Amino acid sequence: MARLNKEDNQGDSPKTGEKKMSEINILVASSGTRNKIIRYFKENLKGKGRVIATDMSANAPSIYEADAFYLVPRITDPGYLPLIFDICKKERITGILSLIDPELSLLAKHKAEFEALGVTVIGSSEELCDLTLDKWAMYNYLMDRDIPCARSYMKIDDFLQDLRKGAISYPVFVKPAHGSASLSIAVANDEETLRVLMKQNSDMMIQEFLHGKEIGADVYIDMLSGQIVSIFTKEKLLMRAGETDKGRSFKDEKLFAFIQDFVNGAGFRGQIDIDIFEVDGQYMISEVNPRFGGGYPHAYECGVNHMALIVNNLEGTVNQPVIGNYEEGMIMMKYVEVMVRHE
Ligand SMILES: Nc1ncnc2c1ncn2[C@@H]1O[C@H](COP(=O)(O)OP(=O)(O)O)[C@@H](O)[C@H]1O
Ligand SMILES: [Mg+2]
Secondary structure, three states: OOOOOEEEOOOOOOOOOOOOOOOOOEEEEOOOOOHHHHHHHHHHHOOOOOEEEEEOOOOOHHHHHOOEEEEOOOOOOOOHHHHHHHHHHHOOOOEEEEOOHHHHHHHHHOHHHHHHOOOEEOOOOHHHHHHHHOHHHHHHHHHHOOOOOOOEEOOHHHHHHHHHHOOOOOOEEEEEOOOOOOOOOEEEOOHHHHHHHHOOOOOEEEEEOOOOEEEEEEEEEOOOOOOEEEEEEEEEEEEEOOEEEEEEEOOOHHHHHHHHHHHHHHOOOEEEEEEEEEEOOEEEEEEEEOOOOOOHHHHHHOOOOHHHHHHHHHOOOOOOOOOOOOOOOOEEEOOOOOOOOOO
């Protein structure tokens, strides 16, 4: 049985006693370097409850911003989930969410067990979490639904056949079908380079290179009504290490309708982050992360507060749609911060 290693950060822990009806305690699992997510939840839970964070590393800076944190084993460790359940009980958690992709399916899979403990898993179904982890499965899903996306191949011969037919041309984008954080992404301008890139491992996927505007969308789908209640869209001005470094907020009804059609058809729930391209006036879905994306602080700082929507849902309140409730032309610029702690 895994041990509970709890550290209280602040002294504002409610003392022993019954769980108040209104108390909302949120567990942010695998919070890593996402300090702002913890801060935003704390802002929205003032007087209502606490934010608890977990991570496998004591050097994850975000845990020190939470009201309390626990160091946990890797999510693949057999003791991981029992420990998370114990933390939920001990901290009277009402809602849990994860900030890393591989954990999304795990939480979704055990949704019923969490529910039995009074904990809502803030996120999409296991099937959708699995789908978004697999870019090849996602491509086939989008094709089946006739949703515009980049033409993709897992086999070099299928690509070469289309190349000869003139259905696709160089340059092409190459990336692992199960990749994340822009790792191992590359561009190939000829067959020789493509063959070398494809030999890295069997998971490599070839994709039509999209020349166009890159867009990030932060979307909240009400967990009680299943309706999209908030959309924030930004044009990505500069990317760095797989994240939007600089962005500009904008609104387009056509884009909102495109997002609504895609999201409603898929049945996502809670927070999702969508990468979209605009190529020759046509919107295309590139990728979905069914969690808070690294660029979410851009939305929050523009007043698009999805933490408040989550708290409302956990309190049993259905949110009313407030799509596009932000100013256009806001320029968002990220910068680095440093946290120092004695070991
Ligand atoms: N088909 C494409 N054409 C042009 N750029 C692309 C294409 N696919 C991905 N990219 C660029 O690479 C980045 C990472 O690719 P993505 O599919 O989002 O994978 P990851 O899971 O690593 O984020 C994207 O944010 C985008 O800037
Ligand atoms: Mg991406």
